[in-house]
Amino acid sequence: ESVDKQRFIEEVHTIPTTGEEKTVKNMTTREFEAVKKALKEKDKLLLQETERRKRAEQETFSARKSEELTRKQLEEFEQQEPQIIEKEVVKEVAIEPLEHINLINELKDENAELKDTVDFYKQKADALSKDVDDIQLEESSMNYVANKNVHNLIAYMDDFLKDAVVSSLMRGSIATASDATKELLDSRIEAFQEFLNDLKIAKTGRKMN
Numbered sequence: 001e002s003v004d005k006q007r008f009i010e011e012v013h014t015i016p017t018t019g020e021e022k023t024v025k026n027m028t029t030r031e032f033e034a035v036k037k038a039l040k041e042k043d044k045l046l047l048q049e050t051e052r053r054k055r056a057e058q059e060t061f062s063a064r065k066s067e068e069l070t071r072k073q074l075e076e077f078e079q080q081e082p083q084i085i086e087k088e089v090v091k092e093v094a095i096e097p098l099e100h101i102n103l104i105n106e107l108k109d110e111n112a113e114l115k116d117t118v119d120f121y122k123q124k125a126d127a128l129s130k131d132v133d134d135i136q137l138e139e140s141s142m143n144y145v146a147n148k149n150v151h152n153l154i155a156y157m158d159d160f161l162k163d164a165v166v167s168s169l170m171r172g173s174i175a176t177a178s179d180a181t182k183e184l185l186d187s188r189i190e191a192f193q194e195f196l197n198d199l200k201i202a203k204t205g206r207k208m209n
Helices: 002-010 029-079 098-128 132-163 168-176 179-204
Strands: none
Touching: 029 098
16 A cells, blocks of 8 residues: 555646646645545546446346246256147147247347446446556647647737837827726736736646735
């Protein structure tokens, strides 16, 4: 258990809320709780799927036992001497085991459905317990998308800064603008400040004062 704990501390984990990769010692308390919660939820889902798979396997086993019992009864029935029904004309009439045949067919259908159910839950359990290589590949793909999105944002900001240079002429225009126009400008400045604050929060994962 101590080995697993030490391994958990040393490994790099992905923060669910930000997508960042950090070791435990570099996480904030909130980030650590988010990682721990995500791992618990995954373990819970895996346990549920494992239990469902076991139940399905038990049902399949019971159905097979029932089918074997019915087959055995059918074989015993077929080995019996045929009954003779006497009428005006006496002849031997073998009783057809139709009910037994129908029961076997029904059990076969139920067995097939249970097998499909077992296969379904096995696939889900396998998906939840995929190996470390698959997880790393998935995280690598997520990092690629994240980096692409951020680079697009940087390019957009660069274009904006090129087009929105505050020149000497613009400073003079702002200084001589009407109060109503300056109020509109103030609202935009506040919006930009909020936008920049959001960027800092997203980058650090911590709330800025």
